[in-house]
Amino acid sequence: MSGGTRSVGEIMSHPAVTATANETITAASARMREQGVGSVVVVDGDRPVGILTERDLVRMGAAGATPTDLVATWMTPDPDSVAPDVDAMTAFASLAEHGYRHIPVVDHARLVGIVSMRDLMRIAQIQPAESLAHEVPRGLEGVVVAETGIGDVRGKEGFYHYRQYNAVELAETRSLEDVWHLLYDGELPTAPQRAAFATEIAPLRHIPAEVQSALPEIARVARQAPPLDLLRTTLSLIGAALGFRPSLDLPAAELHEQGMRVCAVVPTLLCALYRLQHDLEIIEPRPDLAYAANYLYMMSGDVPTAAHARGVEQYLISTIDHGFNASTFTARVITSTGADLVAAVVGAIGALSGPLHGGAPSRALDMLDAIGTVDKADAWLRDAVGRGDRLMGFGHRVYKTDDTRSVMLRSVAERLGGSKVELAKQVEQVAIDVLAELKPGRKLYTNVEFYAGVVMDTCGVPREMFTPTFASSRVIGWTAHVLEQAADNRLIRPSAQYVGPPPPRPVPPVS
Ligand SMILES: CC(C)(COP(=O)(O)OP(=O)(O)OC[C@H]1O[C@@H](n2cnc3c(N)ncnc32)[C@H](O)[C@@H]1OP(=O)(O)O)[C@@H](O)C(=O)NCCC(=O)NCCS
Incomplete structure (x- = not known):
């Protein structure tokens, strides 16, 4: 000492x-x-x-x-x-x-x-x-476990950022590909960089043939499984089929390439699995469609309207990264062992699938459906809070003020119109009033999930695909963190406090 x-x-x-x-x-x-x-x-x-x-x-x-x-x-x-x-x-x-x-x-x-x-x-x-x-x-909570240049959440100030830019401003003004470029390469692209990036991504969207031929059987075996579970399994297969090696053994450029490949293929894989589970043909990606439009196209078979594609794109941009959340941390822990990139993403998907993290925008929408009309909202919501239930789409661990993502998505929902928006806005106001009265001082406001469900529903995304859609953009954040962790790695290996019976005791003879 x-x-x-x-x-x-x-x-x-x-x-x-x-x-x-x-x-x-x-x-x-x-x-x-x-x-x-x-x-x-x-x-x-x-x-x-x-x-x-x-x-x-x-x-x-x-x-x-x-x-x-x-x-x-x-x-x-x-x-x-x-x-x-x-x-x-x-x-x-x-x-x-x-x-x-x-x-x-x-x-x-x-x-x-x-x-x-x-x-x-x-x-x-x-x-x-x-x-x-x-x-x-x-x-x-509040423990700093890494340094990152990717982004951060300033909960008290009610904003979050990707690198040096306000994330909501990026969602309002930029394409998903631009923001992906920002996270991966540290800067927003110039026009030639944007074109080169699109050309690089287009072929990477395709599922490797040997994996694609195995998908119908996988979808048949796990017909009722949530799409996120199937994504986990099939992404593992892709990593194995493409021969991904431990990140510890790879030069940064090769890891970067693998990250691009995984981010590009996830939407295709999700849509293919969703369609197979519904006895529909897989739809191949279209190189002329941008990320969000292509995603909706591969899911439904129809090219979406520009308004719907933009609505989903804005949601996707807003969920790419969000501080050191559980799945991002998981991805970094796995990478810190030197494991391959797909291992980190599969682990992150596992973390995201838990109800406390992946959230459930579908549950917020279920709540709106259950309320039905605004005149029933006050009684319904009071009843729920009185029973000790949580109102879905309200409250946040970090934000104790408006979640800026929900403010943006509310305006996206308003722009899109549709049957659910008016009801959602009215119920939101009643819910905030009820929470302020029944849970005074807890600072419970609308979170990202409330309008996420409304926006996705309006744009034709089925409820079972809400959380997978979240994963399809968050994978960009996860892999950006994988690259960052691998570039300056130290094994993450904390300790636990032992609280069991005091050791050492003599091991009793076998009886
Ligand atoms: C997101 C969430 C898990 C954050 O919770 P947290 O920071 O751990 O907050 P706490 O569990 O400490 O809750 C503090 C108080 O607010 C109450 N509260 C928090 N969120 C609430 C909600 N949505 N509805 C009703 N009450 C809520 C809690 O019951 C608790 O009340 P108490 O002090 O009387 O026990 C929580 O707000 C929640 O469950 N929200 C609903 C689910 C949801 O929308 N998830 C998506 C998040 S992006």
Whole structure:
């Protein structure tokens, strides 16, 4: 161990995030989450009287605490503290010995800051002892696990971006191919680059012949399977048929080529599987149609109107990437092992297929159908929230204000017209009012899923293809992340905290 010459006062966080003993645990834990900290110091004026940590929150959950319980009930009273002039290594030893992760820094009975195990370890440049894991919240909320130049979500400000551009502005003004070029090559294309990109993509849209001939049998065996499950399976087959090798062994240019190939073929594969499952002939891609128009054409057999193609294209652009979501993280973890590009995409599809991630714009549409007419909306929605149900298409983990994607898609839906739009707008308003009344302070607004369903339905996409359509654009984001991870790789290999019976116990003889 080294680095024990700095004092606690130099490395502590200050001011510490605080709470009072008579506020609710809901308010205190919300503050912890907002500020991205693992504990709050409970104070009486300047004086620390307790500490409430993430561990306490887990304990409370298990013990059946209610959100209105007061901090005083669950905090650890009179916590140990450390003075600012104490040497960092001495403080480290004390934290380690007692199993603390945070310790208030107190000067003459006055709280002046807080120091965490993580702060101390960073300074001391020591490896965590096996019993002393770095503390991160369950679900890794707010934990930075990578650097990316692809894009980010600024939830509080209500916007997200692809590279240096506002993603919604891109969806309003650019083609999907332009944005794909931006993600892959770092810049929006010039006119000649755009033409070259289209020429490059056209032949890559075709399913390799040996895989295409196997599709009818696969669709027959898994006739009822969701299209996303079949995509996962058949994409694996494509990777194997094309002889994709571990990313670790490939030059960047070859990985880039593979990424282009996978992104181009996914829409074709999805439409082929959908049609086979419905006893329809596969429709070959048309090189003269742009991405979204070609997608709708391969699905239905009809060239869509320009308005429908543009509506779907705008939805697709808006869903290409969205921060370090679960499927993107999955793709990067798999790539970090050096596995091949298709392995990463198949893993990402698996993550996306889970209801907590892939979402279900179809469920928002089901809700509209169930409500039927606006006069029934208030009672229906109150009933649902009263029962503890979630209103589909409302609320978001990151956005606590309008999800800009929903604002854009609302205007796309308005432009397209159609039978569902008016009802959707009216129900949206009633839902926001009902949520504000029955879930005050939770900041629940419309999310991307609400109008996504309306737009896709209006443009003729069947409900079972909503989430697959989402996957067909997100694959561009996943593979851009694969290229980025592979270009500057380090194996992602975190740790878990062991909470089982204490080891080691003698292994009993076989009875
Ligand atoms: C997206 C979602 C999972 C984010 O949830 P989260 O950040 O984990 O929010 P929480 O689960 O902490 O919810 C906070 C509170 O708001 C309530 N809430 C959140 N979303 C709600 C919704 N759509 N309808 C009703 N209440 C909702 C929760 O019940 C909770 O209330 P409580 O404090 O009384 O327990 C959640 O809003 C949701 O389930 N929405 C509906 C499904 C959906 O549209 N998914 C697509 C997302 S793009």
